[in-house]
Amino acid sequence: MKSLYLRICVTTVLVMIISSLLAFIAANIYYQSNLKPYNDDKVTHMAEHIKAFYEDNPEIDLNAYLDNIGKLGYQFYLVNNQKEGAFYGPDFREKTIAQNAITSVLQGSVYHGIVEFPTSLFITGFFDNTLKNTIGVPLEVNGQTYAMFIRPNLEVQFGEMRIFFALLILLSILLSIVLVLISTRYVVKPIVKLTEATKMLARGKYNIKLDLRRQDEIGTLANHFTVMAKSLGQLEEMRQEFVSNVSHEIQSPLASIQGFSHTLLSTDLPEEQRREYLSIIEDESRRISQLSKQLLTLASLDKEEALLEITSFDISSQIRQVLFMTEWNWREKEIAIKMELPEIYVRGDSKLLYQVWVNLITNSIKFTEEGGTITLRVRQTGNSCIVEVQDTGIGIAESDLPHIFQRFYRSDKSRNRKEGSSGLGLSIAIKIVEMHRGKIEVESKLGEGSTFRVLLPSE
Ligand SMILES: Nc1ncnc2c1ncn2[C@@H]1O[C@H](COP(=O)(O)OP(=O)(O)OP(=O)(O)O)[C@@H](O)[C@H]1O
Ligand SMILES: [Mg+2]
Numbered sequence: 178m179k180s181l182y183l184r185i186c187v188t189t190v191l192v193m194i195i196s197s198l199l200a201f202i203a204a205n206i207y208y209q210s211n212l213k214p215y216n217d218d219k220v221t222h223m224a225e226h227i228k229a230f231y232e233d234n235p236e237i238d239l240n241a242y243l244d245n246i247g248k249l250g251y252q253f254y255l256v257n258n259q260k261e262g263a264f265y266g267p268d269f270r271e272k273t274i275a276q277n278a279i280t281s282v283l284q285g286s287v288y289h290g291i292v293e294f295p296t297s298l299f300i301t302g303f304f305d306n307t308l309k310n311t312i313g314v315p316l317e318v319n320g321q322t323y324a325m326f327i328r329p330n331l332e333v334q335f336g337e338m339r340i341f342f343a344l345l346i347l348l349s350i351l352l353s354i355v356l357v358l359i360s361t362r363y364v365v366k367p368i369v370k371l372t373e374a375t376k377m378l379a380r381g382k383y384n385i386k387l388d389l390r391r392q393d394e395i396g397t398l399a400n401h402f403t404v405m406a407k408s409l410g411q412l413e414e415m416r417q418e419f420v421s422n423v424s425h426e427i428q429s430p431l432a433s434i435q436g437f438s439h440t441l442l443s444t445d446l447p448e449e450q451r452r453e454y455l456s457i458i459e460d461e462s463r464r465i466s467q468l469s470k471q472l473l474t475l476a477s478l479d480k481e482e483a484l485l486e487i488t489s490f491d492i493s494s495q496i497r498q499v500l501f502m503t504e505w506n507w508r509e510k511e512i513a514i515k516m517e518l519p520e521i522y523v524r525g526d527s528k529l530l531y532q533v534w535v536n537l538i539t540n541s542i543k544f545t546e547e548g549g550t551i552t553l554r555v556r557q558t559g560n561s562c563i564v565e566v567q568d569t570g571i572g573i574a575e576s577d578l579p580h581i582f583q584r585f586y587r588s589d590k591s592r593n594r595k596e597g598s599s600g601l602g603l604s605i606a607i608k609i610v611e612m613h614r615g616k617i618e619v620e621s622k623l624g625e626g627s628t629f630r631v632l633l634p635s636e
Pocket of ligand 2: 536539540601602603
């Protein structure tokens, strides 16, 4: 079976057929066990009644009497011990009956052909128009005993009801099939739409609008699908932006290296100028190398499986180490350093967290004018450890604050380019801190300075 539509239709129709069959069998079993004895009883009463009336009024013409009742919807067979028999009412389909049944009725017993009718799975004896399926009672006619077999004629009694029920069943089957065909279309349609949408997604179209206003599981699926498509679209946009940023960042230092080396090769320059150009080439290549190092760090952090090597270490001594390493930079700018660095142990990946302090402290040095102050504090509150890097530098504009953790974001591009910035430092820092289930808060005022606060869970 090819389509879901066909599959659902065929399955439903099959289910309908199987359940009708089972229902028929169950109803039949119920008839055999409960209704058959009741029906037998009812017909026996009728026979007794007919017999009693005749025996009370022997002067009436039996033939006319039975003929009349036959016309009202009963079938009779009247037979004596000479096997002289007569039928009244509509014909039986099958007119045989066991001889001993006749004999036993002639001897005075009642024949219960209805209750004794053989039990069979698919045949309801109720409708079987045979002589066997009757009630037999003995009847005295002019001093001679007859056996009278009687059966209600269902064709007369239920004729139009049978048509009514047959029509009811047929119509309900036909209507259910038609309705299944229609309703299945309704069920399958959103799936077809979703499939179309996935194809669109595969073709790179992310702005998908599914016109499905359904509250059920498929509606939820469609909603999730559009959300997923949107975020995939954003991801793709970010990826493209990232690639173009990277190429741009690599392109400009390469262009200047190319330009200066060309000049150096093609012209005779005074020694001083030659040195200046060479040092620019050195700076630019250092920038590219720094950039590629940062990109590698980001890539390795982006891999979710980047496993942390957790150890317990003193965070203050790590920060002192960073200060020592950057000493030349802050001394050159005559920046004063204030420290509140008590011994506080945290558990984390020491190599990665070291990178966080380097990035924050180099930022502070880079964005603080000569003679400024940088304050470093480490403290413990509750179950988190707080590291604060505060400077009296240039500060960050309120409009820039929400963006500074984005990759390649620099608030003052021209100035930063000179400083050799690529705008990756804070994005690396926040990534590492988040991997440690911590967070970074920033307070900053343009022209007054900034405070970066790292909160790390200490256990
Ligand atoms: N202490 C600070 N004072 C003022 N501005 C800051 C400070 N720290 C960060 N910023 C602003 O946030 C931007 C992003 O910082 P980030 O560390 O990510 O990049 P970067 O320092 O410019 O480059 P990189 O760190 O990759 O060399 C900076 O360009 C700067 O505009
Ligand atoms: Mg930085």
